[in-house]
Amino acid sequence: MTKPDVTGLGRKDSWEGVKAVVGGFGASGAAAVDNLLHLGADVVALAENAKPDILERAELLEVLGARIEIHTGATDTLPDDADVLIVSPGFRPGSPLVAQAEERGVPVWGEPELAWRLRDPDNPAPWLCVTGTNGKTTTVQMLESMLRAAGLRAVAAGNVGLPLTEVVMDPEPYDVVAVELSSFQLHYTHSVAAESAAVLNVAEDHVDWHGSMDAYAADKGRIYERVRRACVYNVADPVTEALVREADVEEGARAIGFTLGTPSVGMLGLVDDVLADRAFIDDRQHSAAELGTLADLASTAPHFIANALAAAALARAHGISAAAVRDGLRSFVPGGHRIALVGERDGIAWVDDSKATNPHAAQSSLGAYDSVVWVAGGLAKGARFDDLVQAVRQRLRAAVLIGQDRQLIADALARHAPDVPVIEVTSGETGPVDGADLMARVVAAARASAQAGDTVLLAPGCASMDQFTDYAARGDAFAAAVRAAIED
Known part of the structure; x- marks a missing residue:
């Protein structure tokens, strides 16, 4: 029997007879299963995490016709009759399912790749895509706010918010989608063609997943492939500009920089306290459009301003007015655990940036304050801390270290900031941790x-x-402890 060719299948094709295997059964995996069933595919989902919410999803989708296997070892073997494998970001290159699929010539897609193929050909909402080591979620949510301020039906989706398959299959079409993509998701994309895309920054992170820093950066750069309008890059991060130069884009696509300095022609940046556009106006050689001021932002931390400029570049590339950009910035409220002021007492401010989960993000956060008692530590994911400590050592009053890899930070502090007091707070890592x-x-x-x-x-x-x-749980525990301490 001839195996179906899934290469060209889309939303309006028959998927009958296609054996689709979904690896992972989180929100995006369940959405992929649901929509593949709707299209007529024969679907099996494989997962090892048997949390109650996952089992509840499985029960519902089994009623609709899916075969769900959730147990230890479920993801070790790819079914013999698989025609396509859709994997969650948890599956590394070389993992058993992926390796078996590649050996047998079975296409391997991420959920965003599936979603791209399932867009309505009669009304394909453009994607404005964002990736980067840090700042992705904030930037995408800012972008969503700007698009909605312009009166468009828009949504932030992908690595944040709704799974992309849910978005593209919505009976009420969106006008435009603000898409956050992680390097894991980008690794498994092949045909996604964003209208415009941004790489915010590239710093050491997830090397354990990608195998090398070069492979990590290359997967980030996939977001620029086939871009039609604008490739937005960070002027302060030469890696992002290099990725633009290497990308195979549509004819007419422009490279647009964002900077915390005065923008050159073709860039967005700062002129005093004004967010200025010298890329999307007619007389950009001699003037700039005002997109708002620092007073319009929820934070004036440098990385927050950079995120706002990147979001504005994508919005302006889509044709959004300067007024809508400003209104979107004014109404935007950052998500929890992102440079959130928890409280103040005795002249000391307490700030929760638990979302800073890698050294680059921590450095950006530390750079926003002059004198800091730094609470750090956890799982380092293969990262190093020497560059971070060298960059911020003059700002450190003391460091309070927690977590499994705290010694990596302690060693970097000893090498580069030996005068900074270090306090280690242990939790008996061999047993359950009482976060409170x-x-x-x-x-x-x-x-x-x-x-x-x-x-x-x-x-x-x-x-x-x-x-x-x-x-989030880490940030909540910190915030609760701060409030208990400063309110006593």
Whole structure:
């Protein structure tokens, strides 16, 4: 029997007889299963995480006709009759499912690749795509705010918000989609062609997944492939500009830089306290359009301003007015655990940036404050901290370290900032961690080290899963401990 060729299949084709295997059964995996069933495919989902919400999804989709296998070892073997494999970001290159698919010539797609193929050919909402080591979610949500301020039906989706297959299959079409893509997702994209795309920054992260820094950067750069209008890059990060130069884009696509300095022609940047556009106006040789001021932003931290400029570049490339950009910035409220002021007492500010899960993000956060008691540590994911410590050592009053890889940070501090006091707060990593107790002791240590004018900043530079469910749980525990301490 001839195997179906899935290469050209889309939303209006028959998927009957196609054996689709979905690896992973989180939100995006479940959305892929649901929509593949709707198209008539024969679907099996393989997962090893048997959390209650996952089992509940599985029960519903089995009623609709899917075969769901959730148990230890479920993802070790690709079914013999697989025609296509759709994988979640958790599946590394070389993992058993991926390796078997590649050996047998079975196409391997991520959920964004599937979603791109399932767009309505009669009304294909353009994608404005964002990636980067840090700032993706904030930038995409800012972009969504600008698009909605212009009166468009828009949504932030992908690595944040709704799964992309849900977005493209919505019976009420969107006008435009603000898409966050991780390097994991980009690794498994092949035909996605964004209207415009941005790489915010590229710094060491997820090397354990990609195998090397070069491979990580190359996967980030895939976002620029086939771009039609604008490739937005960070003037301060030469890697992002190099990725633009290497990309195979549609004729007429422009390279648009964003900078915290005065913008040159073809860039967005700052002129005093004004966000200025010298890329999307007629007389860009001699003038600039005002897109807003720093007073319109929820934060004036440098990385937050850079995110706003990148979002504005994508919005302007889509034809959004300067007024709508300004209105979108004014109405935007950052998500939780992103440079969030928890409280102040005795001249000491307490800030939760638990979302800073790698050294680059932590450095950006630390750079926003002059004198810091730094709360850091967790799972380093193969990252190093020497460059970070060298860059911020003059700002550090003290460091309070937690987590499995805290010694990596302690060693970097000893090498490059030996005068900075280091307090390690352990939690008995061999057993369950009481997050409330841990953070109560962290806050007590930080409070003893801080002086009036200091900021106690949770910017861990590490992932959280060694001690907490996720970065949000870590931030919540920190915020609760801070409030208990400063309100007593």
